Structure formats: structure tokens, C-alpha cells
Amino acid sequence: MTPAVTCRVAIGQEDLDACFAVRKEVFVAEQGVPEDLEYDEYDGGAVHVLALRSVEGAPLGTGRLLLGDAAVVKNGDPDPGVGALGRLAVLAAARGLGVGARLVAAIEDAARERGLHAVDLHAQTHALGFYERLGYEAYGAEFLDAGIPHLAMRKPLR
Template identity: 40%
Template sequence: MNIIEATSKAQIEDAYAIRRDVFVNEQGVSLDEEMDEHDDSATHLVGYLEDEAVAASRLRFVDKYGKFERISVLSSKRGKSFGKQMIEAMETITRNRGYHYAKLNAQVQALGFYQSLGYEVVSDEFLDAGIPHVTMTKALA
């Protein structure tokens, strides 16, 4: 998978389309909650297999953290380590911009995935868009 920072309108729309498919259509999150005020200022990443957009994520820098958000892989492409590749790409960008910590709000059902990548739970469980989440952090080497 080739992961890029989305810079063109078409690439950003590819990221949005994946998010709508995964979060709105598949998980039932409202479009108003999914597409928010941070989209205009965030860094968007898109993972392509040949010419097909198959994964997306959003990266913001908040306080001392790279904040990893909206990490999504099309359901037909899961189980191929694309989520892990998206996380690793965001970690690289975060380090390259001089940040040493990553933070994300993980859906509880994905907790094991993030723990396998070195993330640790730092919050109690909470609801985001009606879905149970926990906040996780990782020190980036």
C-alpha cells in the first residue's frame, strides 16, 4: 500500500469517502459527527492499492501530541496490515515534525490492535458517537 499525505482536492475526497463508508455507513455515526471543524486544518492520509483508495486517517497536532484520528480501512481490505501501516506512517510524520508522543481515542473493540502497536490506555471508557472508546498514548522513539 502506498500512503500519501492528501494535498489535492481529489485525494482529500478519497479520504472522506473511506471515512463515510466505514464510520457513517458501516458503524452508523452521523455525518455531522464524522465530518467536523478539524477537517479543514488537519493532515489527511490516504492509502492506495494501485489506484484504489483503501485506507484513510487524520492527523492533528495538539499540545505535545500527534493526535491520530479517523483511522479507517475499507471492510473488504481488512486483515492485510493496512491499519498498522497507517499508524506507522502517522508516527513517522509525527516524529519528523518534532513531536515525541502520539495520542488516539480507540474504539474499545480495537483495543488489542493498538496495544499490539505499543499504545497504552490512559483513560476510563467513554462514549464517542455512541461507540465505547478509551484514550491511548505512546512515546515515539
């Protein structure tokens, strides 16, 4: 049975702590990303989105949207109308339930609300199909981030 899921922009320290705990579980514990690489100087100015199980409010996933100069650094495009989606993470027990797609939609909504016309991301290569199904297109050469192969992707917002 698919759980009822709520996705929303994180508000307050409790929500941010939940976002960071999900990221630690997925990226640091599961994927072996060093903790000092997982958390960066962009977290403070990012729009964090949190997925919660609607019934009891347990965190299921998270992602962030970078704006302005932080997005330019991440996506390499000086266009201030392009945001950077990143740090998308869904706990293992919630995978395959549509949580990731709901998080991406919520991040895209946050981007639209801030007047952005496109979203870029750096996808782990194993996740390309997921992002392609959501309308993202890969561009450029494969690169390593924290020792994991990635491709840049972009989606225009309508």
C-alpha cells in the same frame, strides 16, 4: 494475496475526497455515525494520510493527525509535542491485510517529521488489541463517542 499498498500524506482535493469517502463508508454507512459528527472543524487543519492499492491507486484506508490546539482539544493534554491520531478507517475488503498498521506507521512518521514526541488516540474498545500491538497504552476511563465505547491511548515516539 496481500495487495501492494502505498501510504502517504494526502495532497490535493482528489486525495482529500478519497479520504472522506473512506470515512463515510466505514463510519457513516457501516457504523452508523451521523455524518454531521463524522466531519468536523478539525478536518481543515489536519494532516490526512491515505492508503492506496499501489497498482491502480484505489483508496483502501485513511487516518488523520491533529496538531497544536486541535490536538489539545482531542487529547486533553496541553503539551504541543503530542499529536492526536484519529479517524482511522480501512475499507472492509482491505481489513486483515495490514493496511491499518501501515496507516498508523505513516501517521506516526508525519508526527515525527513535525517534531512531536508522542501520539494520543481515542480507540474504539473493540480495536484496543490492534493499537496495543502497535505500542499504544490505554489510560483513563472508558467513554462514549458517537455512542461507541472508547478508551484514550498514547504512544511515545522514538
